[in-house]
Amino acid sequence: MRLRTVALVPAVALLLAACGSGESENDATTASTATTESATAAPSQELIPLGTSFDAQDRIGKTLGTVTILDIEKNPVCTVDYGAPTPADGIYVAVQARVETPADYDATSFVRTTERDFSVITTDGVTKSVFVNSDLCIADRDNFDTAFDASSIYEGWVLLDTPDPNGTLVYRPQHSIQGPTYRVADLSAARDSGGAPAPAASVATTTTSVSVTTQPTTEAQTPAVAPAGNPPVGYTGAPIGDPQPLVGKTIDYCMDPSVSQTGTTQFTDGTTGWTQECSDQWNS
Numbered sequence: 001m002r003l004r005t006v007a008l009v010p011a012v013a014l015l016l017a018a019c020g021s022g023e024s025e026n027d028a029t030t031a032s033t034a035t036t037e038s039a040t041a042a043p044s045q046e047l048i049p050l051g052t053s054f055d056a057q058d059r060i061g062k063t064l065g066t067v068t069i070l071d072i073e074k075n076p077v078c079t080v081d082y083g084a085p086t087p088a089d090g091i092y093v094a095v096q097a098r099v100e101t102p103a104d105y106d107a108t109s110f111v112r113t114t115e116r117d118f119s120v121i122t123t124d125g126v127t128k129s130v131f132v133n134s135d136l137c138i139a140d141r142d143n144f145d146t147a148f149d150a151s152s153i154y155e156g157w158v159l160l161d162t163p164d165p166n167g168t169l170v171y172r173p174q175h176s177i178q179g180p181t182y183r184v185a186d187l188s189a190a191r192d193s194g195g196a197p198a199p200a201a202s203v204a205t206t207t208t209s210v211s212v213t214t215q216p217t218t219e220a221q222t223p224a225v226a227p228a229g230n231p232p233v234g235y236t237g238a239p240i241g242d243p244q245p246l247v248g249k250t251i252d253y254c255m256d257p258s259v260s261q262t263g264t265t266q267f268t269d270g271t272t273g274w275t276q277e278c279s280d281q282w283n284s
Helices: 009-023 025-039 277-284
Strands: 054-057 063-074 092-099 118-121 126-130 153-162 167-171 183-187 232-233 251-252 263-265 274-275
Touching: 025 167, 063 167, 063 183, 118 153, 167 274, 232 277, 263 277
Parallel strands: none
Antiparallel strands: 054 063, 063 092, 092 153, 118 126, 118 167, 167 183, 232 274, 251 263, 263 274
């Protein structure tokens, strides 16, 4: 934002001297004070409307670049395409900006736009950082991932972690030491997308339910193979230890190993298990 200062005080003093008794001493003092206050007004403390371009200057008034805040979005809906975003300490605020660099671009004072170019003045009047640990939340949007060059235009999004959702957002290029600040948004009036803070990254666990389904006899199933009068040998529960004679069990058929484990057996009482006989039958 350009600030033009006109040195009017000496001119006013000469005018007053020329007029002599035409103005009182009090009138001269009042005129001098009013002129000084007008010349030192700080336009950087005015709230700059969204979409309005302003010149970001260094401490001596040189223009570093022209900046336009295009959009402000509180609680953006986070993408999960690039991993689980880290939850914000306050709330996430996404800022879309356009930056135009001049022909005499100063690479030492104006590098690229990051969250370090911003801060927030809380409703209590305290200036706080909006540093963010990770920008995965908006990793699907364009960002300022390259350093600036002269006579160029850049657009992108910056993610902020804001401690006060109703504070005033302030901009100043991070390398512009002692340069002016610019109030670019009243967060209380910014649009809220309602995106809940992203959950903390965690290891997903999946529970798989495995069941053995009784199937009718098909051509791929084989009839009972246990010798008459001898119980089959195997398991009806967890396979612990050596297979044991399954007294009281009679093999109905051996189940197809293409749909179940080799050796899975259907008994005549409607239950299933594993038998050595069915395992040998399919492996023979």
